[in-house]
Amino acid sequence: MDDNFKDFVTKTMSAYLVGIGIYPNTSGFSHLLNSVYIAALNKVNGLAICKLYAEVGKSAHKSGVAVERAIRNIINKCVNEGRMNKLNDYFGYSVYSDKYPIRSGEFICLFAAKMLDDYASIKA
Secondary structure, eight states: OOHHHHHHHHHHHHHHHHHTTOOTTSTTHHHHHHHHHHHHHTTTTTOOHHHHHHHHHHHHTSOHHHHHHHHHHHHHHHHHTTOTTHHHHHHSSOOOOSSSOOOHHHHHHHHHHHHHHHHHHHHO
16 A cells, blocks of 8 residues: 555544544554554454564564553553443444453454545545
């Protein structure tokens, strides 16, 4: 993909994340953006989440475990504060419920697929 796709993912994901209360000053914000971008580049097929965290960690000079922990912490914070129901509005169907909270890998893959679909619809 091209630089336009990276710009699209950065701007769109930033808006989505701020909408659910994950702000740019949060430690896992950039890790989450990079994770979604890399997952979208790989077209979400055959994606090993642990390897994804390690790849994101290389660019941030952190371990994959630190990246995973930062992403998990910001997602759990939103879950605990009750802001994740906004995800259902973004996708137009139920992707989140209080009974079955979303995991960080699911969150990344859902948004990566959404970024691919949204970008394809804009290009068409």
